[in-house]
Amino acid sequence: MHDRLTQSMRASHLLALLFVLAALGLAAMGAATGDTFYLRLGTEALIFAGLALSVDLLLGYSGALSLGQALYFGIGAYVSALTLMKLPSFWLAMAAAFLATLIASIIGGLIANRVRGVYFALITFGLAQVMAKVVYNTRELGASDGMIGIPVIEIGFGPFSVSAGSPVGFFLIVLAVIMGLYALTAYLLDTPFGRVLTALKANEKRVPFLGYSVWRARMAAYVLAGVIAGLSGALYPMLRGFVSPELMFFATSGNAVISVVLGGVGTLIGAIYGSVLLVILKSIIGSWTEHHLIVIGLLFMLCVMFLPRGLVGVVRPAIETWLSRRRPAPVAAADPADLPAIIAETARTSR
């Protein structure tokens, strides 16, 4: 029996490689033509791809739909903005955003993980809404206007340094951060922890019988997702120079969910493709009508109904077959640690 999970992740990695190559090509083209607008748009798409990635980690792996992931994205953005205004350091801002979202998502996780299913969706929705309202009404955080005047920073790597003001340079940095987050998530999902998550989605009732704590796994996934969203959000003020409460609103969380569903739930790379696709769709449709929601809503609905595995879900099986023909997949060992994966596998094939 082939380990389908490893096999399909390998296909995702190939798609990720293609994505990076395409992005590098775009960056080179942008640098050659001296473009600013499209590179900035692409950078923003990448930042929101990080948010979508965190939604996919929850929805696609532990099976929990978060309707308020923008909460952590917003916390990351605000903390990063506050740090940058005090001390314009990229690494310090990222570290502060990491710590803040770590703490916030542990608190949020303690609340949200007491319930599951549709209640989880609504509680995450409520949490984000409460925080958004609080920020919206706090004068110290700029209230409804948000905060402007965040300095353009120099991002140093040892002897080298890149300005966040340079469209190509910052695009490449964001690309590196987001793909780093993708790689980290993909790696963690390939560990026994990741297999427990998959088992949770397949059959939550059986997981405790195998000696794994459901709560601990759900909590770990939630905190990881929160931190990923927070680190992506931390990049936002560096790009735009401002933060606003809209970053925490339901529209932001909703867009991330749309990206994940369009790209393919449970594929990781699908979230990134979906996010870019959403930005492209918005700017293409937006160029001839302001009513882009109709088209996006329609596409989204069709995707949920007829293409539950999204765009990547359509492409990926073909790549999997091609990969397995090139290099036979390893046979899964009957190791106890692999049991959840085998359960997930049987659940999938018997469905």
Add this chain to the structure above:
Amino acid sequence: MTPVDYLQFVLAPQVVNGLALGVAVVLVALGLTIIFGMLDVINMSHGEFYAIGAYAALALGAAGIGFWFLLVLVPILMIPLGMAVERLLIRPVFDTRDRHVTTLLVTFGLGLIVEDVLKIVFGANTQRPPTPIPGATEILGIILPNYRIFLILVGAAIVLGVAFVVYKTRLGAMVRAAAFDRNMAASLGVPVSLVYAGTFAFGVSLAGLAGVLLAPIYSVFPTMGRDFILLAFTVVIVGGMGSIWGAVVAGLLLTQVQALASLVISPVWTDPIVFGTMVAFLVFRPQGLFGRLGHA
């Protein structure tokens, strides 16, 4: 200000206004909770159906149809719409493994579309139909707008009517049976498929009715549903998903909390209080105040 003055001029009007808002929220939450209780479907587009009802009242009212006739006409017009949505969008994904999430996503997409369609057809501006019952009445020295009194009375009548149909009639028994055990109900001759479509359409039609009733008070704009649905969801959760009485009690309670809290603190902070209540309920009593329709 003497305590009596405070009661008469500050507290009592605030309580009555809160009551009017409470009835409004209960009307919207009622459809939401019935759809969840019977079909196990989270209707994220419920707020948009409420908006459709309000816009229908606005458009038909402008065409010269009287308010009293609209109260009957709009809910009837909403029924085929609800049936079509159930057949075309809910039914195909009804039996997927994760029904809650899938139907939530589908109706979320529908909500996006409806909002934009309303924007195209009626424009993005806020509109307000004339108040059908102008004037105010003085009761015990408290001056109350007539329309709000009417709203409270009509709302109470609608809730009682719905509860009577669901709990006391043969039709209601069929609906509850279908919600409790689909296969058993079907084998006893309940037309389950029709009951499902009818229940969804009924919930949608209630949202439309709420739209007609509330348009004169809260004005009409394309995203009006989005603002209202949050409160309605809170009410449904606090009351217990699927419970009619739960929705009534929670709706009145939460809006009173909101109304009275805004006397003490700035009104902008009452929203976090209401949502905080929802979060607290989800954490400590996820099943809500009351049990669930067809399951208790």
